[in-house]
Amino acid sequence: MSRALCLSLLLCVALPAVSGEILVGNKAADTVWRLSLDDGRKLGEFPTNQAPHEIAVNHAGSVALVANYGGGDKPGNSLSVLDLRSGAAPRIIDLGRHGRPHGLRFLPGDREALATTEASQHLIRIDVASGKIVAEIPLGDGKGHMVAIAADGKTAYVTKVDRGTVSRIDLSDNTKTDEVDAGKGAEGVAVRPGSGEVWVSNREAGTVTVHDPRTLAIRATLPSPGFPIRVAFTADGRQALVSNARAATLSVFDAKRKKSLATVELTRAGAEYRDTMLGRAALPIGVVADPKRPRVYVAISGGDEIAVIDRKTWKPVAQWKTGREPDALALSFGGD
Numbered sequence: 001m002s003r004a005l006c007l008s009l010l011l012c013v014a015l016p017a018v019s020g021e022i023l024v025g026n027k028a029a030d031t032v033w034r035l036s037l038d039d040g041r042k043l044g045e046f047p048t049n050q051a052p053h054e055i056a057v058n059h060a061g062s063v064a065l066v067a068n069y070g071g072g073d074k075p076g077n078s079l080s081v082l083d084l085r086s087g088a089a090p091r092i093i094d095l096g097r098h099g100r101p102h103g104l105r106f107l108p109g110d111r112e113a114l115a116t117t118e119a120s121q122h123l124i125r126i127d128v129a130s131g132k133i134v135a136e137i138p139l140g141d142g143k144g145h146m147v148a149i150a151a152d153g154k155t156a157y158v159t160k161v162d163r164g165t166v167s168r169i170d171l172s173d174n175t176k177t178d179e180v181d182a183g184k185g186a187e188g189v190a191v192r193p194g195s196g197e198v199w200v201s202n203r204e205a206g207t208v209t210v211h212d213p214r215t216l217a218i219r220a221t222l223p224s225p226g227f228p229i230r231v232a233f234t235a236d237g238r239q240a241l242v243s244n245a246r247a248a249t250l251s252v253f254d255a256k257r258k259k260s261l262a263t264v265e266l267t268r269a270g271a272e273y274r275d276t277m278l279g280r281a282a283l284p285i286g287v288v289a290d291p292k293r294p295r296v297y298v299a300i301s302g303g304d305e306i307a308v309i310d311r312k313t314w315k316p317v318a319q320w321k322t323g324r325e326p327d328a329l330a331l332s333f334g335g336d
Contacts, residue, residue: 020333022288022297023064023082024306025052026323032066032082033323037290037331040306040320046090048080054146054328056104056113057084061334063128065113066090067101075099075119081128084334093131098124103147103158107171114156118143123158123169135174139167148189150196150213157198157213159186166200166209168216180216182209188230192255193237199255201228201242208242208251210258220258224251227278234311235291243298248282250298252314262314266298266307273302276325286329299326 020037025048032052034044049068057064062085070076077099081091095101099119106113112134113126123144125135142160144167149156156169164186167179183202190199191213198211201224208228210220226247233240233255242251250264267273267282276283284307286299294311300319304326308318 020290020292020331021084022306023055023057023328023330023332024299024322024326025055025066025286025328026325027051027053027301027327028325029323031323032064032080034084035306035320035322037293040308040318042321044087045323046080046082046087048090049078049092050074050076052080052328053102054104055330056106057330057332058106058110058128059108060110061332063110064330064332065104065106065115065128066328067104067115069100069102076101077117077119079104079115079126081131084332091131093126093128095124095126095133098122098133098136100143102145105147105149105156107149108153114147114149116144116147116158118145123147123156125171125174137169137174137176139176140179145187146189148191148198150191151193155213157189157191157211159189159200161185161187161203164202164205166198166211166216168213178216180211180218182211182218183207183221185227188228188232188242190231190233190240192233192240193235195237195255197255199231199233199240201231203227203229203245208240208253222253222258222260229285230287232287232289234289239289239311241287241289241296243284243287245283245285246278246281248284250284250287250296250309264309264314264316266300266316268303268316268319271303274304276302285327288329288331290331292333297329299329301325301327 053069068076098117103116142163183205185204188201226244283302
């Protein structure tokens, strides 16, 4: 056996497999933290522009985009590009007139990404490498907030909190084809894996609506009381996860049967919470399911922590420290 081959084998044995990380957008700290999915220890930190709201990781797990929303009367108009492999200082994409970027998603192939821009009422397509806007899609009246993408990358869905609607965007010609009522305060949106169904969390209505992906007709309406603000799915599409900000709970649904499975309490006895937009409270927002472990992670914005939930028992089993006011969460397995 050659010396080079021996060294290669030794390195393979010595280096542990990368188990992935969770990215946390800390809105009040203007940072993104990197936490180990093994135990929540902090691996690193990126600076962002003001008030990072949403995070999207490319399919390769090598690059993350962050929407710099801005605060108060100073709207942000940029995205931060994070190199998760090198950890280099972020690159900034200037969006020009397209202020208040919020919802983010990479398109299949990772070359382009979509972003909603509330100030200009558009959905924009961005070439990530060059930072250039390649398409500007008008959304009409109201502020497009969150965005989800069909598995084939041909269709996007955008919610408008102020109008209580969900819109369908044809990405083959970059046009809005439909906009229908979902529920008052329509905010969170996700496409259920394997089905194409579009799920929308309607925060003022206290409901989740399930929409046909082609017509946006409502197929089911599920109760999720307490200001449902985000919706996400397990990787297999079997469970839907809805964070209820005012109630400080996580609603868990059997996504196929459209039935409630569990309600997870996220307020910890004896914990000290700070003032939030809903008062002094835990305020859960971002939620994501780990595809490799039986866990769900929820950002507890009022507690500067992540709640780690066991999917076997639907109970919180750990709390991981974050920066100030965690909101968006995203997972990366780029080293696997």
